[in-house]
Amino acid sequence: MPKEGIDLKARDDILRFQEMEHLLGLFLDLGVTKVRITGGEPFVRKGLPDFLIRINQYEKLETINLTTNAYFLEDTIPLFQKIKSGSINISLDSLKRDVFYKITRRDDFERVWNSIDKILLTDLNVKLNMVVLKGVNDNEIVDFAMLAKSNKVEVRFIEQMPFNGGHFSNDTLSAEEIIKTLQNSFPEMIEHLKMCSTARIFEIPGFRGKVGIIAGHSRTFCSTCSRLRLTPDGTFKTCLYDHGDVNLKDMLRSGKSDQEIKTAIRDAVSKRAKDGFESEQRTQQIIHFSKNHLSMAQIGG
Template identity: 85%
Template sequence: MPEDGIDLKARDDIMRFQEMEHLLGLFLDLGVTKVRITGGEPFVRKGLPEFLIKINQYEKLESINLTTNAYFTEDAVQLFQKIKMDSINISLDSLNREVFYKITRRDDFEKVWSNIKKFLLTDLTVKLNMVVIKGINDNEIVDFAELAKNSKVEIRFIEQMPFNGGHFSNDILSAEEIILILQNAYPSMMEFFKMSSTARIFEIPGFKGRLGIIAGHSRTFCSTCSRLRLTPEGILKICLYDHGSVNLKDMLRSGRSDQEIKTAIKDAVSKRAKDGFESEQRTLQKIHFSKNKLSMAQIGG
């Protein structure tokens, strides 16, 4: 989160739940089978549990996934166990209270960690996402890996991306450097190949959980990425680094037909850049902006 916060959107500028349900139905018709609810923080929006229950009834939807900071999830465990929740991704960048505060600007580590432990006691697939920030929390890499020793959890180390709110160093600790740190600590660590995954997955003999490395800045997974992103404003992004292809909310509200919206989606996908670097260059050619002032709180985790 940028130090001075972000500009809040007016209610009419973001999609209503009914609009999200409608658009999800169109994506399912086009072959999408998996959805992830992200943010910002999904649980700040009233009505989220009811929305999850509603889309759980879509027959073509094979899995629902959610990314959260675990701050508002005290009562979410029972809900997630009732629906076809495939995985819970929890953003946690430090196990140290002071560092947690420095990164999140919230002195709530104990509350968040308490909620995370509730999830770890369930049969739900839990993934902890740690964005590795050089000089801030990179000394905790092995501490995080140790969490997978006795818990069936996937610890995912993510390269710091250029959407950091403008308040951290741009000196990136690369995915390869993160892997080297882990290999030095765990010489028997082995890579586990997983098709179409944005993460490189590793297993350590004797560990109940696994480790994942996501090269979000290096963008080495672009050739296998099949993800689409729909922002709260209804803008379809074919890549995290692009400026957005088409506003589906506006098309919906202007009375465009379902077929017209599907055609717009297919047209946008057909023009996908070869990788995140090309997407970024296309964006820079269209508009002038400082990406380092953008935040995942604005474009979604």
């Protein structure tokens, strides 16, 4: 979230739960089998648990996944044990209280870590996402990786991207530099090939969990990316860097048929850029990231 905050949208300007359920049904008809609820923090929105329970009944939906900052996580663990949970991705950028505060501007590290501690005791598939900020938390890379030694967790290191709410540093620590840091401490680290994954996954002998690297800035995974994104205001994006030319909320509310909406989805996917760089070039003709401070709170992680 940018320090100055973002322009809040009126309630009528964002998708209602019923509309999200309707659109999800259309995506399932088109072959989607996995959904991820992101944010901002998803559980800020009232009614989310009931929404998850309802979409859990969709027969074609194989897994429900969530990205969260873990602030509300402790109370929702029983919910995830009841639904078709895929992965619970937890955003945590530091293991140090003062650095956590610097990044989040919230003094909630103990609450967040206690929730993480509890969910690691379950059989749920947990991933910890750390955005590596050069000169801020990059000295914690090995400490984060060590969390995978005794815990069945996937610790993932993410390149700093233009959507972090305002740059902490001008220099991005590349995926290759992060891998080199890990290899210096874990020379026996072995890459585990996984198809259609945005992360490069590595196994370390003797570790219960794994480590992963997501090259979100250098975008080396674009050729295998199959993700589609729907923002809170209904904008349909085929890439994180995509501006989005189709608004599915507006189509729904203007009375467009399900077939017309499916056609619009197919057309957008058919025009998908070859990679994130092309998407960014298209977008910069319309809007400039650095001037508008777009953040994951607006786009969805």
